Amino acid sequence: MRPTADRRRRPGADGAALPLCLPLPPALPGRVLPEFSVPCVGAFDDPDFRFSIDWDGARTLLFASTGAIRLQSETLADVSDRYPEIVAAALPLTPRSAVLDGVVAVLDPSGCPDLVALGERMALGAATQQRLPAVYLAIDLLHLDGRGIMGLPLDRRLELLRGLAPPDPRIQVPDWVVGEGEALADAAAPRHLPALLARRGSAHYHPGMASPERLRIPLQHRAHCLVVATDRVLGSTRLRRLRLAEYQGSRLTEAGTADIAETSMLWRWAAPGGRMRSPLIATVDYRSRGADGGLRGVEVVTLRDDIDPVWCIRRDPVPPPLSQPVPARGFRPTVLSALPLEVSPPVA
Amino acid sequence: MWRGAISFGMVAIPVRMYLANESKGVSFRLLCPRDGAPLRNKRWCPVEECEVGWNDAVRGFEVGKDEYVRIEDEELDNLPLATTRTIEILEFCDDSEIDAGVYVKGAYYLEPEAVGVKPYQLLRKALEKTGKVAVGKVALRDREHLCRLALHERAILLNTLHWPDEIRDLGQLALPDAEVEIHARELEMAVMLVENLAARFDPARHRDGYRDAVQGLVEAKLNDQPLERIPSPPLAQITDLMAVLKASVEASARQRQAALGGEAEPERATATARRRRAS
Numbered sequence: 001m002r003p004t005a006d007r008r009r010r011p012g013a014d015g016a017a018l019p020l021c022l023p024l025p026p027a028l029p030g031r032v033l034p035e036f037s038v039p040c041v042g043a044f045d046d047p048d049f050r051f052s053i054d055w056d057g058a059r060t061l062l063f064a065s066t067g068a069i070r071l072q073s074e075t076l077a078d079v080s081d082r083y084p085e086i087v088a089a090a091l092p093l094t095p096r097s098a099v100l101d102g103v104v105a106v107l108d109p110s111g112c113p114d115l116v117a118l119g120e121r122m123a124l125g126a127a128t129q130q131r132l133p134a135v136y137l138a139i140d141l142l143h144l145d146g147r148g149i150m151g152l153p154l155d156r157r158l159e160l161l162r163g164l165a166p167p168d169p170r171i172q173v174p175d176w177v178v179g180e181g182e183a184l185a186d187a188a189a190p191r192h193l194p195a196l197l198a199r200r201g202s203a204h205y206h207p208g209m210a211s212p213e214r215l216r217i218p219l220q221h222r223a224h225c226l227v228v229a230t231d232r233v234l235g236s237t238r239l240r241r242l243r244l245a246e247y248q249g250s251r252l253t254e255a256g257t258a259d260i261a262e263t264s265m266l267w268r269w270a271a272p273g274g275r276m277r278s279p280l281i282a283t284v285d286y287r288s289r290g291a292d293g294g295l296r297g298v299e300v301v302t303l304r305d306d307i308d309p310v311w312c313i314r315r316d317p318v319p320p321p322l323s324q325p326v327p328a329r330g331f332r333p334t335v336l337s338a339l340p341l342e343v344s345p346p347v348a
Numbered sequence: 349m350w351r352g353a354i355s356f357g358m359v360a361i362p363v364r365m366y367l368a369n370e371s372k373g374v375s376f377r378l379l380c381p382r383d384g385a386p387l388r389n390k391r392w393c394p395v396e397e398c399e400v401g402w403n404d405a406v407r408g409f410e411v412g413k414d415e416y417v418r419i420e421d422e423e424l425d426n427l428p429l430a431t432t433r434t435i436e437i438l439e440f441c442d443d444s445e446i447d448a449g450v451y452v453k454g455a456y457y458l459e460p461e462a463v464g465v466k467p468y469q470l471l472r473k474a475l476e477k478t479g480k481v482a483v484g485k486v487a488l489r490d491r492e493h494l495c496r497l498a499l500h501e502r503a504i505l506l507n508t509l510h511w512p513d514e515i516r517d518l519g520q521l522a523l524p525d526a527e528v529e530i531h532a533r534e535l536e537m538a539v540m541l542v543e544n545l546a547a548r549f550d551p552a553r554h555r556d557g558y559r560d561a562v563q564g565l566v567e568a569k570l571n572d573q574p575l576e577r578i579p580s581p582p583l584a585q586i587t588d589l590m591a592v593l594k595a596s597v598e599a600s601a602r603q604r605q606a607a608l609g610g611e612a613e614p615e616r617a618t619a620t621a622r623r624r625r626a627s
Contacts, residue, residue: 053593055586111584137586169583175590180597187596191589234410287522297520 028065028097028143031076033208035101035140036311037216038330043185043196044217044320050154051184052176054195054216055137056115057105058122058306062086062136064093064100071104073306083134084126089170090136098164101140101205106132112191113137115283119302123269136171139197142205150205157205181217189219212330215318220285223295225255226312227280227303230271238262240271242300244282246314247333248293255314256295258284260303270303281307350488354458354471354497356437361471362464363435368455368505374562424490435495435506437484446481446496451509458497458504468504475499483509 037054060079063070069087071080080087083104105113106121121132141161142150149157158176165173177184178201185196196217203213225244233239240262244255260267270280281304287297293314310333350365378387391400407424408416435458460468475481475498482497486506494509568574 053590105586107584107586109584111586111589113586133583135583135586169585172586174586175594177594177597180601183597183600184593186600187593191593231413234413 028063028099028146029148031072032061032099032142033076034059034061034074035206035208035214036210037197037214038210038212039315039317040198040215040217041317041319042217043181044198044322045179045182046198046320046322047179048200048202049181049198049215049321050158050176050178050201051181052139052174052197052199053188053193054197055103055105055139055174056113056194057103057118057137058304060102060104060136060306061142062090062100062102062138063098064090065097067091067094069094074311075306075308077306079306082122082126083129083136085129085170086134086136089166089168092166092168093164093171096164097143097146098141099143100136100138100161100164101142102136102138104134105137106134112193115194115301119266119283119304122302122304122306123266133170135169138165138171138173140205142207150207153202153204154199155201185217185219192220194218194220194222206330209330209332212318215321218317221287222283222285222301223255223314224307224312225282225284225295226252226309227270227276227282228252228254230276233259240267242282244284244295244298246312247310248314250333253314254294256286256298258282258298258300260300266300266303277305279309280305281309281312283307350456351461352433352435352486353464354435354437354468354484356482356484359467359471360434361467362461363458363468363504364461365456365458365506368457368500372556372559374559433487435484435486435497437482437497439483440475440478440480441483442479443481443496443498446483446509448507450515451494452496453493453508453510456506456508457500458506471497472499472504475504 058079059074060083061072063072069080069090070078071083071086073079086104103113104118106117108114108117117132118134121128121134124132138161140154141157141164142148144160144164149160152160162173165171181196181198188196196219198215198217200213203211205211206213223246225246227242228245229243231241231243233241238261239259242258242260244258245252246255247253270277283301283304284295284298285301286295286299290296313333315331349367352363352365354361354363379385380387391402391405392398393400407419407421409419410416458468471482484495484497486493486495486508488508494511496507496509498505498507
């Protein structure tokens, strides 16, 4: 006879065999959209905000459930195979179920994330894990023990995250600073760190949108652009000119050009057999923006496929929260046109 | 590799020129994945979809996208290239006047022909005595190069130089000007760091680690030996970096606190917040 799971009866009280009624494994969501940031003009001090570094890397969500670890990229793709060392390092988490938000990075010897090395790692794959080991920098906790905790305040989520991280150097929980954004920016800028992240301590997690309570304060001129076309550079048989675009007001507009050597490992990865991957995102450093918003003095840092193209957005930064009477509004990307008419489709 | 003469004034010194260095970078041949045969490049015409032989191909100078001016070999032969088979000395100058770091391209040894030993030695002695180097022009592989002749041990060394318009302008870089304020202690510390690593340059102490690793890999595969795994360095900790940043933030807070005359630190942030709100 099948044992009943009557919770009012004490099992074994009448001498019968104990019912094998295990609790269901905690359910995890299949996919979770990450929360994005609203660009902010500059650093500020505010005791309500937690300031951390916006680490150079690949935004990745880590799903831990009974005996299994799964990594999900910003594009909702399963990237577990790309970083087997992170999957192995996170296995001690699996007695519990959890979803972590974080960044996969390759660190240089000083402990600073190296985006060029990560680009190489992404292009060459897991075979290079010995030379270019990846680490997971956890910055938030979204689910724990089968319960969604996105509605808890950030401070509480960070407290739970600190108690969860396994003692393995491949899973790290970077520290943050309370209130002191300007001093952290002064300390971080000389170390070529790309940006600060300012998150309100009482904020909930808003998946799939740029939250006004999560501000990105740039320390370098860096942008993610969609590569919409490529040309050969006149007079050179070895250079490829990338034509870059960003979404502005929901329309894709040209952002500038950048050259890359055809013999480079990155380009060989980006255009296997001469046919360019699509979509392809270029993370670039630039000297300045022109009056039209276009990028000047552009240099490719890396090419990648882990960023959702709809988030290659050019948007005016908001002022710091305390200096504006009305709080900043969040946004979601809206895409009205995939390509502007004047931009030709990708060519080999 | 090249025979000609150094020419200056009425003097001509017959010399042979040899490469002073060789590239030992790692290079691989591309092979067919099925039978391992080395692959060859073909000159392919995409319009007619056929192969074009070396002797049938003609030169084109690209003037626009898919626009070429066709140049025949005879037309190139008729161009003035006065320095053919001659290293034409134009002037002698101090070596320090040539910014070798950006101008020097290639290095070649000059060896005198049997009949040119005496004038070669004479030129060497003259360069030695005056402390000057010669600047001239030489044609190599159908191209005219600016060049420098200087003493190198018992030989005369020829360096090909970039033309002035090939040197990129520094104006595009955001370089610090001399007005940046540097404290004496900072400079002292920087000088100390330099002096700690100061050593006499000995090229033999430096090796191409990547080339050695590839050679080790090839030898291991040839001898069917297991590949030696290079132990990976311990992973850096992001917490170390954050500790440095936090220490900097705390030091900055202490400085501000001292400047404010000991006002409680948590109040400072709130004060900033109030100030911002008021503005």
